[in-house]
Amino acid sequence: MQKIKELVIEKSLLFSALITIAVTFGIISVLAIEAFRFFSEVSIFDFFTDTQWTPLFTDKHYGILPLLSGTLLTSFIAISVALPIGLSISIYLSEYAPKSFRKTVKPLLELLAAVPTVVYGFFALIVVTPFLQQFIPNLSGFNSLSAGIVMGIMIIPFVSSLSEDALHAVPKALKEASYGMGATKLQTAFKVVVPAASSGIIVSIILAISRAIGETMIVAIAAGQQPRLTLDPTVPVETITAFIVQVSLGDVQHGSIEYRTIFAAGITLFVFTFLLNTLSYRIRKKYQEKYE
Amino acid sequence: MEKLKDKKLVSASTEDDITSKNASRIEAKDVKVWYDDFQAIKGIDMVIKPNTVTAFIGPSGCGKSTFLRLFNRMNDYVEGFRMEGKIKIEGNNIYKKKVNVEELRKEIGMVFQKPNPFPKSIFENVAYGLKIQGIKDKKFINERVEKALRQADLWEEVKDNLKKSALALSGGQQQRLCIARTLAVQPSILLMDEPTSALDPISTAKIEELIHNLKEDYTIIIVTHNMQQASRISDYTAFFYLGELIEFDKTRKVFTNPEKKQTENYITGRFG
Numbered sequence: 051m052q053k054i055k056e057l058v059i060e061k062s063l064l065f066s067a068l069i070t071i072a073v074t075f076g077i078i079s080v081l082a083i084e085a086f087r088f089f090s091e092v093s094i095f096d097f098f099t100d101t102q103w104t105p106l107f108t109d110k111h112y113g114i115l116p117l118l119s120g121t122l123l124t125s126f127i128a129i130s131v132a133l134p135i136g137l138s139i140s141i142y143l144s145e146y147a148p149k150s151f152r153k154t155v156k157p158l159l160e161l162l163a164a165v166p167t168v169v170y171g172f173f174a175l176i177v178v179t180p181f182l183q184q185f186i187p188n189l190s191g192f193n194s195l196s197a198g199i200v201m202g203i204m205i206i207p208f209v210s211s212l213s214e215d216a217l218h219a220v221p222k223a224l225k226e227a228s229y230g231m232g233a234t235k236l237q238t239a240f241k242v243v244v245p246a247a248s249s250g251i252i253v254s255i256i257l258a259i260s261r262a263i264g265e266t267m268i269v270a271i272a273a274g275q276q277p278r279l280t281l282d283p284t285v286p287v288e289t290i291t292a293f294i295v296q297v298s299l300g301d302v303q304h305g306s307i308e309y310r311t312i313f314a315a316g317i318t319l320f321v322f323t324f325l326l327n328t329l330s331y332r333i334r335k336k337y338q339e340k341y342e
Numbered sequence: 343m344e345k346l347k348d349k350k351l352v353s354a355s356t357e358d359d360i361t362s363k364n365a366s367r368i369e370a371k372d373v374k375v376w377y378d379d380f381q382a383i384k385g386i387d388m389v390i391k392p393n394t395v396t397a398f399i400g401p402s403g404c405g406k407s408t409f410l411r412l413f414n415r416m417n418d419y420v421e422g423f424r425m426e427g428k429i430k431i432e433g434n435n436i437y438k439k440k441v442n443v444e445e446l447r448k449e450i451g452m453v454f455q456k457p458n459p460f461p462k463s464i465f466e467n468v469a470y471g472l473k474i475q476g477i478k479d480k481k482f483i484n485e486r487v488e489k490a491l492r493q494a495d496l497w498e499e500v501k502d503n504l505k506k507s508a509l510a511l512s513g514g515q516q517q518r519l520c521i522a523r524t525l526a527v528q529p530s531i532l533l534m535d536e537p538t539s540a541l542d543p544i545s546t547a548k549i550e551e552l553i554h555n556l557k558e559d560y561t562i563i564i565v566t567h568n569m570q571q572a573s574r575i576s577d578y579t580a581f582f583y584l585g586e587l588i589e590f591d592k593t594r595k596v597f598t599n600p601e602k603k604q605t606e607n608y609i610t611g612r613f614g
Contacts, residue, residue, distance in 0.1 A: 149421065223458035227520070230414060231471040231527060232448035241474065246461050 081320060084313035091307055097314065103277035103293070105311045106300070112311065114318055116277035120194065120287035121319075124269050125262040127198025127283060128205060132258055135202075136209025137251070143210070144217035145239045156211065163207045171271030174200035179272065192274030192286035201268050208258040216250020217243055249333050256330040260323045266291035290319045366432050366449070366530040366561055367392050368413060373427035375408055375585075377420065382408045384585040385427070390578070395557055397572035397593065398565045400582035401608065406565050409582065410533050413563070414450040415443050431531070448475070451524035455536040457516035459508035459523070464500050467508045467519055471527035486526050494522035495552055514545025521552065532556065534564040538571065550575050569609060573597045581605045 089097070092112045100113025139159065143152045178196040183189045189196075220243050228238040244251070266289075274286025275296050288296070294312050302308040368390040375383035383405045390396050398406035408417065415436065417423045428435045436446055448471070459467050468487040477483060487504075491497040496518040500511070508519055517537060524532065534553070538546040553562060553575050566572050572579055572593065579596040581589045581604075589596060589605045600606045 221458070223454060223456060224460060226416065226419075226452075226454060227458045227460065227523075228470070228474075229419070230416065230447055230452040230454075231474065231524065232444045232446075233470075233474045234444055237474045241470070242460055 078320075081313055081317045084310050085317040088307065088310035088314040091310075092314075101279045103288075105308050106297075106302075110307075112314075113279075114290075114315065116279040117288060117290045117293055117315060118318070119279050119281065120269075120273065120277065121263055121289040121291070123281060123283065123287060124194045124198045124201060124265075124273055124289055125259060127194060128201035128262040128265075129255070129259055131199050131202025132205045132209050132262075133255060136206045136254075136258070137213060139206070139210040140213035140217055140251075141239055141244070144214050145235060145243060156214065160207045160211055162204060165204070167204065167265065167267040168271070170200050170204050171197075171268040174268060174272035186284060189284045190274070190286050192272060192276075193284050194269075194273050194287045195283040197269045197271075197273035198283065200272065201262055201265055204265070204268065205258045205261050208261055209254050212254030212257065213247070213251045216247040216254065219250065220246045249336065253330045253334050256326050256333070260326040260330070263326070264291065264319065264323050266295060270295045290315045294319075368531065368561065368563075369428075369430040369433075370409075370412075371428040371430070373409070373412065373429060374425065375405070375412070375417070376422075376424040378422035382585050383412075386587045388580065388587060388590060390561065390563065392561050393557060393559075394577040395553060395562045395564065395575055396578040396580060397576035398563065398580050398582060399567075399569065399572050399608070400588075402567075404582040405585040406580075406582040407535055410535055410563060410565050413531065413533055414447050414452055416452065418443065448527050449529050450531045450533060451527065451529035452533045453517070453521050453524055453535070453537045456540050457513055457520050459511070459516050459519050461507065461509055463505045464508050464511070464519060465504040468523050468526050470523060475527070486528075487522075490522040490526035491519075493525050493552075493556070494518045495548060496522055512545075514541050514548065517541060517545065517549060518552070521549070525556075530560065532560045532562045534562065536565050536567060539567060546571070569597075569611075581608060583608070 097112055097114055099115075100111050101115055102111035102113050103116045104111045143155060147155070174196045175192075178200055179189065179191060179193065182196055186195075224242055224246060225238055228242045233241070269289045270292040273289060273292065275288050275292055276286040277288045277293065278285065280287065293315055297308065297312050368388075370386055370388040373383055373386045374381065386409065398410060400406050411417045412425065412429055413431070413436075417425070425437065429437060431446075431450070434441075460470060462470070465487060468490050469483050472483050472486055488497060488501075491500065496515060499515060500506075500519075508516065511519060517540075521537075538549050541549070550571065553564065556562060557577075564572075564576065576593045578590065579593040580587055581596065581600075581602075583604055589600060589602050591601070596605060597609060600609065
């Protein structure tokens, strides 16, 4: 009787595991099939070289570059905000702050990531953009700058929390060795602790980038919906994710080429985040080996 | 006048009559230490002479490591740490408010229980102490690194691989590297917290020999659990028990004719 019970539990656990894998494969295969159909009508060469993305207009162009530039631009701005702030926070929390302070502040910081992104989006559109317009008069109502900054605030906890974990995992013996030789706290933090935790910090940054690239609501609301190949942060742009939202909400015909652009854009996005996640997984594995 | 005489007497009683200017005299006066409510050290007085090796022995939790870490203020980072009394090095109380702890630690090197090289190259490990002092003269750094590695008897083994990661060395080599790293900043006192407890007998023998040679230039205090080690390498032995200094005398005396019953029991292995 006991044995049957064990067997049932074992099989049901296996089944749940298989479901997740099956769902993932399902999503990837739908993406791949629809993208394949899309590329049977549009050449891959055009897809990567055309500088216009106008699948919903009568004069149709299918160049992913404007969407890609919008995505990379907003992500770049977000990382430029999140990296210095997140790293400073993590170094302060792990090396300077008293234990009790660290214990209260860390979960509070993680709350930043728990705020619904639609709230951030409206925050960017209604608060940050008007504020920035006081300094940058020609800033458009929709722009990648304020969307990027707010996205940066959202991903601060990705950088700070994971980096702090990595810094905190640096053996106390290394810090003591450094202090023992007359190093100050600052010297110890930057010459010993940060280098020793570098792989963990890099992983945190990659995951944050990956999160920024995949972020949807903030950019859809605040960055505009105008595919434009530009690096100017003051004008409206459109990211891959924002385009997918735009098409999904509009009424394009199921099975049409317009409909399939979602999947072409989606698979581009997927390839990016997949590569980043794989990279971070590799680095993390290497770093775990180092400490064991 | 009285005190001056005392000092002279002390230095005259060391084995070498000429006290190396590099070595320092350490004095502890009525030292008490608490961790929150727990009293770890219960009023200890001690004078350690220059150019000697002093061994701290005693069962785990007796306060010997805590006491050792007072000399370079390593306990400052422990939460709940509180201290009373005075510790003087060359006559200066190191627990005065004005003391620059970083400067102090350049004078008082420390070697830890487990080898703890930085995840950097062998060269960078030894050069670390010089570089954080802002020294940039490459020739000077190279010379100091080589000298320190020679002093730690590691130079011949690593001279062709100075750029290799220190983590690739064996445990014994790593510990000698840590000693070299400490020697590179030329301290006058060496604190060693069970430096051989994680090492094999051959590496241990090498480090013991090293300690013997370093005595000429340094004042060495070593915490050890190994009774034979204490008797082999030290000139003086201090026996700690439950936060008190039970006995402190010449090593030969402590091991052959201890004054206190507790010391005898511990040394003969009846407890601890």
